[in-house]
Amino acid sequence: MDIEHVFADLQSLPSIPKVAQDLMLQFDNPSSSLESIARNIEKDPVISAKILRLANSARFRGSRDSSSIEDAAMRLGFNTLRTLVMASAVTGAFKAVPNFDLKDFWLKSFEVAGIARLLAKQTGVDAEIAFTCGVMHNIGELLIQTGAPAVAERLNNASRSGASGRAANETLHLGFGYPEVGAELARRWHLPNVIQQAIAFQARPMQAPENAPLPRIIAQAIVVCEALQEHGGATPEAMAAVSGPLFDGIDLDTLFKQLPAVLEADQAFAQLLT
Template sequence: MNTSPDLRPDLSLSFLITPDRFRTSLRDLPALPAAVQDIILTLGREDIGAAEVADHLSHDPALSAKTLRLANSSFYGMSRQVGSIPDAITILGLRTVRTMVLAAGMTERFQVAREAGFDLRAFWRHAVGAALVGQGLARELHMDTDIGFTVGLLHDIGRVALACMFPEEYAHVLMHQRTLDLLPIDAEHAALGTDHAAMGGLLAEHWHFSPVVVEAITHHHAPALHHGPGLVGLAHLADAFSHALGLSGQEDEMVPPTPPEVWGAMAPGAQASMRLFTQVEHEFDDICQALHV
């Protein structure tokens, strides 16, 4: 007689998370700062002016301070102190400051209930690593580096959203993941009937991100099926490389498999990869320290 414990997840209706249930629960998610929402709407726009961005930030002193701390981190190598948002825009450029605001605003918004068992610090450290990889890969592939940073930072945003809105259900996911040594996305499918990529796409839509960013977040675990050699593939590789570098600090970090066709089309060669990895590792601690993650 088989006496081993039943490790199958509880697929009761109370644990299943449908798109409608997720959308309904979005009201329980902490609102983004108004300045971050405004910045999101400007991503990809070339007609936005420095004065407009500075004005958005002037209404949020805490976010401005965190953005300036990031601007003055050794990552940017400034020879003098950056004292104001207009100075940061002048010295570093408007596009760079927009991604700073996004990173500063996102990393302080989410609070996860203790019962979820979710390691928020490890989550953001992995996300920062993926953002740096995404930025570097975009540079190698002659893609938009700001969008590369953005999709790297936010590719897994559905995980923290699920853990915030459904702490009991996500604790069940994490238990199932540890018990069967699964990738998070596989544990989510088994326990919730959905996954963080699909829910992250819904959240990105709710925040009015551009369709290409929504697509990259939604499909970063299935790049071969969704325009792999492009932003979806970039998000996938940023995720995989950040896991491979072990930047989250978690002992059980797993690297998701990359389809050969995506690897062949987008992965940099050995020399470029080593250059990228060295750069990311050099920049990583400074960015995390500035963002307090």
């Protein structure tokens, strides 16, 4: 089986609304203004509702409620707005299915995203793009679990040895794994190449193209996330479990001090979106 067969067998291919795709292009255009972006956001009632909810949440709430998209956009700022539009579009593209905890999936994805943002800030990489890559890093698994149950069963059987060898086992059994499926979906969605690369090379970051730091950041974030889950949070034991060449140049003391507050805030962000 190859990836083309997987996509051919999908019961339905999730899609990102055209408004969201247009918005992502607009965000990448240096001549775009918050006012023009707000006008386009208003075309999508689902994204508009989520933006208003976030702007009026405890995290961003001002002295008065935001009642218009333009006002909410000004309050959230360009980078947060870009992140929210992409995250809203992606989370809204998938529907819940039996025997798969969609909410838990997104909460874990947002945890990886929050860690990736902190790591990006340490290394001088665009933190919001790193966050978006973190949100999307595992959409290959989500696509298969929700759209191709027969393939999901084969991948799940290949992955039972644990997370550390999961991608290698998937590739050994099927010739590809969730990262490749996710990268192909990102390509079909016409997402930026940096996001496609981050998804595709997350399990083999040292093989990523030169001058592509995001695969390594996502790989680091996944390892940290697994350590947090295994050791009950940002504990000394969790930090001790995070080591090796992958983390060369990372200030783990600073990272683990920042994690609790940041992850709590991003969990609230995820709850608003899912």
